[in-house]
Structures are given as C-alpha cells and as structure tokens.
Amino acid sequence: MTGDRLTALFSTPEDAAVLARLHRRLEADADREGLVDVAYTTVDSPLGPLLLAATPRGLARVAYAAEDHDRVLDTLGHRLGPRVLRAPRRLDDAARELDEYFARRRRTFDLPLDLSLSKGFRQLVQQHLPEIGYGETRSYRQVAELVGNPGAVRAVGTACATNPLPVVVPCHRVLRADGTLGGYIGGPDAKAALLALEAD
Template identity: 80%
Template sequence: MTDITARLSAPVDAATLDRLHRRLEREAEQAGLVDVAYTIVDSPVGKLLLAATPRGLVRVAYASEDHDRVLDTLGRQLSLRILRAPGRLASAARELDEYFARRRQAFDVELDLSLCHGFRQLVQRHLPQIGYGQTRSYRQVAELVGNPRAVRAVGTACATNPLPVVVPCHRVLRADGTLGGYIGGPEAKTALLALEAT
C-alpha cells in the first residue's frame, strides 16, 4: 500500500503530462465529448485565447479580457464540455501567425457567429468587407449594413465582437479618424492598424 501511495504522490514530469493531455484530447475528440475546444497562442498583441465549436472559430479573446473568465462565459453560453485542444484550432492559429507575419490579409477559417444575434451579427458579417489596410467610420458601416442611423448600434456591435482580429472591427474608427473603443484596448487597435498600414 505504501508503494502505491509513493507512486501516486511522486511528481510527474512535464513531458508525461503533455503526452497524457494529448491522449485525453484525442480520445475526447474521437468520442464527440468536446463541444468547445480552446488554445492560447502568442501574438504581437499579447496572448490570444482561441475557441472553436464543431461549426468553427467562435471566440478570440485578449488577455486583458481574462481568459479564465472568457472560458467560464463560454461554459454558460455554449457548453460545459470545454477542453484545451490545440489540434482543432491549428488552422486558426496558423492563419493568425500568417496575418501577424504580413503573409495573410483575409481569414479563411470557418466561423461560428452564434455568440451574437440580430443587428450585431449583421454588422459582424459585414466587417470582413472592409479590406486589409482600409478603415471605415461607424457611420459608413451603418450605411454598409443598410441602416445609416444606427451609428451607436454599430459601435456596440464592434465593441462586443467575439472574434476580434479575425472579424476586423479594429478597422472601424470614429468619424474624425480617432480610434474609438476596442475590446483589446487602444494599444492593440493601434498595433493592428499599424501592421496593416505597412
């Protein structure tokens, strides 16, 4: 009995833990037990949490949003069956790397827009029409979606965009050309606009 206790209490090396997690990830995915897969990637604007459902990328979150809180929210809104499963997010991670390396100007990953509804989703569906290196005002986006008087609602849709960077709400500015709000903060918005300007 003491031998078993000693074995169970012995520290486990990182390589073993990683191997066991990859096995858990693989078997959970094969059994259809993962409703939301996530990973965290490094980027020039800080660590980004990427989350996906079987339908596509559902969330990109900045560290300033508190990744643990984001995962809790995803658990309440989508499913408690959440697992760190980088394999499901490999394409999204690769496309983000290419974007930050200036080798990609538009994203091709499948998106799951189920975290937003109604007018907000309409705005977020139109944001990718703002080309790389271009900007539009909140008013211009309101006109683009067919509701020119909905300037504030466009601002709210951009501020609550669950897929920043990939759905480019950072390209929307105030009418006077100043930044306006951004879920990742003004430094991240400035960095993204600077990246696309060169």
C-alpha cells in the same frame, strides 16, 4: 496527500511528459467521440497571448489577455456548452493563419466561423466587417450604411465593441467619423498596432 507532495510528484520532466501524453490521448478520444463543446488553446502574438476557442462549427472566440482568459472560458462554458477542453490541434489552422497575418503574409482569414455568441443586429454587423479590406478603414456611420441601417451608428459601435472574434473579424478597421480610434475590446494600443501593421 498534501499539495506540496502532489506538486513534487509531477515535477520531474518525465512526469510532465507523461501528463502531456495523457492529455493528448484525452483530447483525441474526446474529439473522436464528439464530447467537446469548446476546444481552446492560447497562442503568442505581438499583442500578447490570445485565447482561441472553437466549436465544431468553427472559430467562436479570440480573446486578449486583458479580457481574463479564465473568465472568457467560463462564459463560453455557460453559453456554448460545458464540455470545454484545451485541444490545440483543433485550432492549428486558426493559429497558423494568425501567425501569417502578424507576419504580413496573410490579408484575409479563411476559417470557418461560429458567430453564435452574437445575435440579431450585432451578428449582422460582424458578418459585414470582413468586407472592409486589409489596410482600409470605415467610420461607424459608413458601416451602418453598409448594413442598410444608416441611423444605427451607436448600435454599430456596440456590435464592434462586443465582437467575439477581434483580429479575424476586423472591427479594428472601424473608426470614429473624425478619424480617431474609438473603443476596442483589446484596448486602444492593440487597435493602433493592428492599423499600423496593415498600413505598412
């Protein structure tokens, strides 16, 4: 069967509904049998579409569109397990809390997190970032002091730049000593927008 004929076969609204129903059944069956290593979905946000991915332990990844969602999913499949499935229901809480955050109705996240994509000092820094309160900022040096290693300013910068859970683990609240933004996985515009959201 040619690609055009296959596309035509599933192009009616009825067929799309059947496919959606089959996917929901696959999602439920795989979840019940413990066959999903990584569940994912995409959600709309004021910063563009965000990819959310979770393991059974918790939310493991938030990715901006600029990171290339397909590439991120491929990496997750190699690092966390090959059984990756679009399963929006598993991420309902994360999607809801992000919506509340962007609507200024939430200041902290209450989600279980899986920090296994980071190791060692990077993970230590990322564990401490939520201690920086909503609407507050710290310098890379202050974060280095917070984690008990005042000389590790560059390493703190690397930990923030490689944070797999931007927005939820608030690396956007870490600035250069002179108050300028510094790097950010979502780009400087996204970092500025998050800081502006929290400043109002």
